[in-house]
Amino acid sequence: MKELPSKYYLTHFHEFLGFISGPCEHLLDAEDKGFIKQFLALPEDAQCLFVRGQNRKSAIIKRTSLDYEEINEHQKHLDVLINEGFYQEVDFEHKQPLLDILTKPELALLLNFAGLKAKSSDAKASVLEAVETHCDKSHFQQFFSEKIYVCRGFDHHIRYFLFLFFGNLGSGLNKFSMRDMGIMPTKRNVTMNVARFDFIDEAKSAYYYASKRREVNTLNTEQQLALANNHEQFPAPKGTLANSHCDRFLLKLGKNLLNVDLPCALAVLAKSNEPLAQEKVLRERYKLGDKQWVQEQLESIIDNPDSEVILAFAEDFLARKYQQKRTSELTDMLRAQTPILIDEMYMDSVEHGVKLHYQKLAKQAFRTENRLWRALFGLVFWHELFEIDNTALITEFDYSPQSLSQNTFYQMHEQAIETRLYRMTSSQLVFKQVSKVMLEKYGTPNGIFRWNKSLLEVLAVFFDHVRLDAFKQQMRLMAQDFSTFSDGYPDLMVVDKKGLRFEEIKGPGDQLRKNQLITIKAMRKAGFDVAITPVEWFLDPNQPYAVVDIETTGGRANNHRITEIGIAKVIGNQVVDTWQSLINPQRHIPRNITQLTGIDNEMVADAPLFVEIADTLRTYLADCVFVAHNVNFDYGFIRAEYERLEQNFRMPKLCTVREMRKAVPGLPSYSLANLTHHFGIDMTRHHRALSDAEAAAELLFIINDYRHQEAQKKAHLKI
Incomplete structure (x- = not known):
């Protein structure tokens, strides 16, 4: 890892301040300006001492922890910083953040001032409770006189500056260090000469409501109620971002108070333009009996909706509550399709199971979900997103353009x-255009x-079969409302004789989420064939299993390598094929491993490397369930080998240790040797891969006999 200069943090802070006092000066x-001027007038070591404190999580800092080797005359500069307000002496107003960080011995000292003594055996939580119960202001003042801690000053300026720089309250100065160490890639070509806001009132308003939104969950119920009762006095938000933060702040505050003070909560929620806030108000007012008012509001929303989200709710709620419709649209969409049967081994990866099901039927099937649509959007509008506008990315740490985070892309x-959509005259022309962007911008x-x-393979299939008008309409929708239509897309893209369709896969008990409903309805309206495909589990008697065993140079997949792979392929109750190969691990095999397996360095010297058998192995394992005794060991090693080749490896798994515990409970040991002995299974060469795989x-x-018996019992109970 790259080593940074001793005062790297000061260099970063000056870089940070350069942006704040330059492009953000207005x-x-x-x-704010006075703080910057005051800071720049400090001696270098005093600046270092202040910036060091900025990288601490808590504003309350132990004095001794600020003694850094590269900072000369630490105490002298700390005194200067305290005199000028960069640090403050800790006082009673800092009680709560102080208690959050005090150690158990320090809490015991506080308790001492109250004339009480903590036992060394007392838990820290009980000592803290005693302090909160028995220590008053005078006891805290005695503790403060020990001058153990100081408190950062000017945090309100730094937080505002960080908000201007990063556009959020969750990022800190440590990102500069991560950039310089190569941990965090950034867009170094960003000029960083434009601010995020045009006007100071918009910037201050956005920061105010972002802070309020973050603050809500730090308040207790009484404090939240006091804040809510004062909601009419909140300043009017100014600008798109301030309005967004304000709406989300009011939503969070109102939701928290629904079970505390319903009238107050509803008044707060009614001030928010968030669709979920509007939905909660309508649901709660309906429960209170305001049915006529709710109906009028629902009809008004349907006539003039603010968003697709609130429109979907209004149409569904009106139909169910006022038009005697018994089930929701979500439920109706799930019930409308005939379930397909998938082997229960795919319970943890239902989409993968359905994909393989279609591929066995000679259909093309791809896992697409949101990935395809976000990629299409980014590739189609790359120029408008990243090149046409020098304010798309404000700093090198930005990844997503401001126009998307503020949902103003189409407006801008x-x-x-x-014009771009109009010039799309054929699907193949669009494919050529996005392929060119992909080749030029890849990575x-x-x-x-x-x-x-x-x-690129998925895009080629997509553009070979897509209806151009449907594609253009979906791209337009994403541009107009990226926040709504950037997710909720179906799991699979399927191509068969009927053409292109998309499928959302739902296993038993799975529900269709609201964002999925909205996006799927929009896709259907645009002209796409979209299905909701429910899945039911069964035991497929023709499901192939690959029973795998490996030998290795050691026990850690990330540090050791495979020396042998053995596979027994099973269908039904029969081994239908076997495969085995020694593997050159490209490293020395320890003597104790040779004693265990019988595999030595000479035996693997002329064996193939894993890369040479990787394709053969993948083909052999295709469509199978990966089975092994302690499956995560064998699976983990093979996955690690593919990762070294920069390839993914994913299969459904079955562990014979875990499943034998279910099938035959109560045995003293479930090791392979003990189980084979218990059941009289022949093992020709224990700790050789193929022999262990066959066992x-x-x-x-x-x-599988046990699983079939259990399945029959369940089927009988259903009848």
């Missing part, structure tokens, strides 16, 4: 977007989608 008031670039961080080598296959026969 967003600073007199106090309507003419360019519509560029963008905050919209992740690059993937298999993406584990015999255990699989026992397990």
